[in-house]
Amino acid sequence: MSQATTAGYDALLLISFGGPEGPDDVIPFLENVTRGRGIPRERLAKVGEHYHLFGGVSPINGQCRELKAAVEADLAAHGLADLPVYWGNRNWDPYLTDTVRRMTDDGVRRAAAFVTSAYDGYSCCGQYAQDIERARAEVPGAPEIDKLRVYYNHPGFVEPFVEAARAALADLPDDLRDGAHLVFSAHSVPLSQPGRELYQAQLEDVSAYVAEHAAPGRPWRLVYQSRSGPPTQPWLEPDIGDHLEDLHAAGVRAVVNVPIGFVSDHMEVKYDLDVEAAGTADELGLTFRRAATPGTHPRFVSMVRELVQERAGTDRPALGSLGPRPDTCGECR
Numbered sequence: 593m594s595q596a597t598t599a600g601y602d603a604l605l606l607i608s609f610g611g612p613e614g615p616d617d618v619i620p621f622l623e624n625v626t627r628g629r630g631i632p633r634e635r636l637a638k639v640g641e642h643y644h645l646f647g648g649v650s651p652i653n654g655q656c657r658e659l660k661a662a663v664e665a666d667l668a669a670h671g672l673a674d675l676p677v678y679w680g681n682r683n684w685d686p687y688l689t690d691t692v693r694r695m696t697d698d699g700v701r702r703a704a705a706f707v708t709s710a711y712d713g714y715s716c717c718g719q720y721a722q723d724i725e726r727a728r729a730e731v732p733g734a735p736e737i738d739k740l741r742v743y744y745n746h747p748g749f750v751e752p753f754v755e756a757a758r759a760a761l762a763d764l765p766d767d768l769r770d771g772a773h774l775v776f777s778a779h780s781v782p783l784s785q786p787g788r789e790l791y792q793a794q795l796e797d798v799s800a801y802v803a804e805h806a807a808p809g810r811p812w813r814l815v816y817q818s819r820s821g822p823p824t825q826p827w828l829e830p831d832i833g834d835h836l837e838d839l840h841a842a843g844v845r846a847v848v849n850v851p852i853g854f855v856s857d858h859m860e861v862k863y864d865l866d867v868e869a870a871g872t873a874d875e876l877g878l879t880f881r882r883a884a885t886p887g888t889h890p891r892f893v894s895m896v897r898e899l900v901q902e903r904a905g906t907d908r909p910a911l912g913s914l915g916p917r918p919d920t921c922g923e924c925r
């Protein structure tokens with residue numbers, strides 16, 4: 593084991609949201625996600641239909657398998673093939689608790705955990721920290737598991753977005769490019785959610801950085817998507833659909849949507865943006881391009897290794913104006 597270069601960790605644990613892998617999984621998955629969270633039944637039925645449009649298969653598990661394979665290849669290319677990579681989810685098989693049990697059986701003592709969610713806030717960070725604690729509590733002899741720092745402003749997350757925003761702009765018809773606006777989008781959360789202010793501030797800061805570096809001087813705005821919850825509860829706004837209508841009414845003819853709140857092209861991207869928001873734009877006659885998410889971009893993949901290695905006390909890179917996040921924060925529980 594190369595102790596010096598893995599900061600003393602003997603395993604890497606990839607933690608994600610999880611998603612259904614066939615039509616029969618959809619309802620049990622949605623029940624797992626929403627248990628005790630007060631999501632209206634109509635919203636659940638609608639979201640179920642989104643999954644059925646894709647054969648009941650969420651793209652997210654496949655994306656986790658691809659990320660895991662890419663991280664393993666990157667570790668091997670850096671002489672760290674002996675750092676095993678595990679994967680566990682909050683809401684679907686492979687469940688985090690089962691994975692922690694397997695790690696324990698394999699003799700893992702101290703693991704670094706990478707979460708497929710880049711920001712602070714309860715849904716992105718605090719809830720995953722609780723998931724880790726719960727899984728460890730359920731498994732006697734479970735390893736120590738350190739959640740890696742929040743990485744929304746790490747160059748490995750930000751640079752792929754700069755590149756993707758440029759590529760999406762380049763893909764617009766020549767006569768529409770100059771007047772196109774950038775529309776950054778992230779998952780809405782209730783205003784009452786712990787860590788919501790931090791989530792919002794981080795999104796604004798990284799959107800400003802990407803806008804400035806991909807297309808200096810171009811108009812941009814951060815908006816929200818995928819709202820659920822009862823209508824009486826205030827969530828982050830404006831919604832992307834309303835913003836597209838406003839832009840159209842103001843005479844804008846083209847937009848590039850940058851899904852800055854997401855790590856991969858999972859259902860919130862494939863349905864809520866590529867079907868719903870693109871459909872709204874189409875009805876308005878607004879030309880719409882969606883920028884890629886980091887996915888398995890080589891820079892994003894190497895970031896995972898760098899986040900482990902920096903725990904040995906090396907540099908903690910961060911772009912934008914807010915600086916690197918600490919290893920643990922506790923602000924979003």
Ligand SMILES: CC1=C(CCC(=O)O)c2cc3nc(cc4[nH]c(cc5[nH]c(cc1n2)c(C)c5CCC(=O)O)c(CCC(=O)O)c4C)C(CCC(=O)O)=C3C
Binds near residue numbers: 855
């Ligand atoms: C901030 C945030 C992210 C971004 C950070 C990150 O990327 O992790 C995110 C990601 C995701 N959300 C996902 C799926 C769902 N989220 C739901 C519900 C909710 N999300 C919330 C927030 C977030 N969610 C919230 C506050 C709720 C209300 C209920 C609650 O407080 O928990 C529901 C229930 C139905 C509905 O109401 O929509 C589903 C099915 C999937 C999997 C997609 C796939 O299958 O490909 C992913 C990656």
Ligand SMILES: [Fe+2]
Binds near residue numbers: 779
């Ligand atoms: Fe969600």
